[in-house]
Amino acid sequence: MKPKVIVVDDEKDIRELIKFYLNKEGYDVIEAGDGEEALNLLESEYIDLAIIDVMMPKMDGFELVENLKEFKDIPCIMLTAKAESKDKLRGFSVGVDDYVVKPFDPNELMARVRAIMKRYEINTSNVIRLGEVAFDGDKYEIRYHDEIIHLPLKQFELVFELAKHPDQIFSREQLIEKIWGMDYDGFDRTVDVHIKRIRENIGHLPGFSVVTVRGLGYKIEVDR
Numbered sequence: 001m002k003p004k005v006i007v008v009d010d011e012k013d014i015r016e017l018i019k020f021y022l023n024k025e026g027y028d029v030i031e032a033g034d035g036e037e038a039l040n041l042l043e044s045e046y047i048d049l050a051i052i053d054v055m056m057p058k059m060d061g062f063e064l065v066e067n068l069k070e071f072k073d074i075p076c077i078m079l080t081a082k083a084e085s086k087d088k089l090r091g092f093s094v095g096v097d098d099y100v101v102k103p104f105d106p107n108e109l110m111a112r113v114r115a116i117m118k119r120y121e122i123n124t125s126n127v128i129r130l131g132e133v134a135f136d137g138d139k140y141e142i143r144y145h146d147e148i149i150h151l152p153l154k155q156f157e158l159v160f161e162l163a164k165h166p167d168q169i170f171s172r173e174q175l176i177e178k179i180w181g182m183d184y185d186g187f188d189r190t191v192d193v194h195i196k197r198i199r200e201n202i203g204h205l206p207g208f209s210v211v212t213v214r215g216l217g218y219k220i221e222v223d224r
Helices: 013-024 035-042 061-071 085-093 104-119 151-164 172-179 190-203
Strands: 004-008 028-032 049-053 074-078 100-103 127-130 133-136 141-144 148-149 209-214 218-220
Touching: 004 035, 004 085, 013 028, 013 104, 028 035, 035 049, 035 061, 049 061, 049 104, 061 085, 074 104, 085 100, 085 151, 104 127, 127 151, 133 151, 148 151, 151 172, 151 190, 151 209, 151 218, 172 190, 172 218, 190 209
Parallel strands: 004 028, 004 049, 049 074, 074 100
Antiparallel strands: 127 133, 133 141, 141 148, 209 218
16 A cells, blocks of 8 residues: 655646656655645545645645645645745745745655655555554565464455554545445445454554544554
């Protein structure tokens, strides 16, 4: 499961250039031509990083960042032709993490992406570590010292998705869409059943717990 980046720019050529380099780096990419389209996409897509242009129709980049930060602390890189200090200051004041001025070197942009991913501890490999426990998305196994646990596929995919984003709450609907797909029309409590079985199978592992957030959904909570 690759980290996902949204690229928001009203210039299609710029979006495609950035997407090309991000794909080479191993990221999944979705595109939006303006801020409103981006917000609509983010209602159904989980995003690890946003690359956002300032000057766009309908909603500029500053307003989009403010909207994003209201519901999730998604790291943001502002991509713009504006180089004035006051614009940079405004960007940082609304929560922008980095600021890249057009025209830009795509390799420099990728370096900044990697730095932010590292800063936010967004795992770009397919192995996620929570304390001494490793969730291996390539081998579909969970390791704790010499113990190796193999869960049924859907259980593993579900706990792996939660482990990718510690402390992030996912609703049942979000988890069904991510793990079973949008066309799933089975038992609407299937997530609850799988969570129960996950707890039975790996509840003894230290460092984290699968938590029910009443009325909202589930998350992995890491011991502090």
